[in-house]
Amino acid sequence: MSIEFKKQKYIFFVLIVFIAITHIFFSKLPNQNLKITFLNVGQGDSILIQTPALQNILIDGGPGQNVLGQLGTTMPYVINAIDLIVLTHPHEDHISGLIEVLKRYDVKKVLFSAPNYKNSLYDEFLKEINQQKISTIIAYSENDFDFGNGIFLDVLYPNKFFGGQNFININNASVVLKLIYGDHKILFTGDAEKESEHEQLMTDYDLSADVLKVGHHGSRTATTLDYLLSVNPKTAVIQVGINNKFQHPHQETLDKFNNLGIQIRRNDLEGRIEVISNQ
Helix, strand or coil, X not given: CCHHHHHHHHHHHHHHHHHHHHHHHHHHCCCCCEEEEECCCCCCCCEXXXXXXXXXXXXXXXXXXXXXXXXXXXXXXXXXXXXXXXXXXXXXXXXXXXXXXXXHCEECEEEECCCCCCCHHHHHHHHHHHHHCCEEEECCCCCEEECCCCEEEEEEECCCCCCCCCCCCHHHHCCEEEEEECCXXXXXXXXXXXXXXXXXXXXXXXCCXXXXXXXXXXXCCCCCHHHHXXXXXXXXXXXXXXXXXXXXXXXXXXXXXXXXXXXXXXHHHHCCEEEEECC
16 A cells, blocks of 8 residues: 555545534534523433523532533533523532532532521532632522523522521522523523412512423422413423432322413423523
C-alpha cells in the first residue's frame, strides 16, 4: 500500500469522524424553541428548562444520582453551566441529585425557600453552596426572573418569608413557579399540598397555566378541585416512579383530571417527557 493511499485513507477517516461529531453536537443544541424536559429520575421530581439563548434552569434533582445521566443526554456536550437551580423543598426525592450537580456543573444561582429543616442531605446541599460561593436567593413571591426572549419565571409561592421557619409538613414550604413564554404558561408546584394550594388561592395571583406539574406526585394530599379549576390546565404532568411504594398517583387525583378532560402524562408510563413551546 503506497504512502499516498495511506494518507488519503487517513484524511477520509478524519473527515468522517469530524462529520459525525459535528452532527452529534448540533443535534444536541436547542433551537429557537423553549424546551421543558420532565426528567425520568424515578420516584421524585427533576425538570430541566432550556431557553433559546442556551440558558439552563434545573428545578429539583430527584432521588439518588439519576439526574446526572438524564442531564448528560439532554444538555449539549459543550455546555456545563446551569444558570439557576431551584430546590422546591429539601425532601430526599427532590434534593438528593442536586448535590452532585452542584459539584459537577458550573451553577450560577440557587433559589430555595430556606426553611429550618434538619437532614444530612440538606446540610450537605447548603455546605456545597457555601464552599463554592454560589449566589443564593430566598424564594419569595416578588422574585421574578427575566431570561430574555420573552421568557419569564415568576415565584408565586411562598408569599411570605419562609427563611429559618419550622414546618410541620415541609411539603408546604415548596416553591411554586410559573414559567411564561408568549401565550404559553407552565405551573411547577413541587410537593405543595392542600394547605399551600389554599393559601395560593387566597392571593390575587394568576394561577392559570396550559401545563400543570402536579403537586406531590399525584398524591391525594394535593390537587384540590378548587385549585385545579383555578389553574385550568390542558395537560397535567405527574413525576412518579414505576411501581413506587406510595402507589402514586392516587386514583382520586386521576379521576379529577379525567372528569375535566385534562390530558395526563406520567414519567412512569412514558419515561422522559418533553414539552416544547414557541411564541
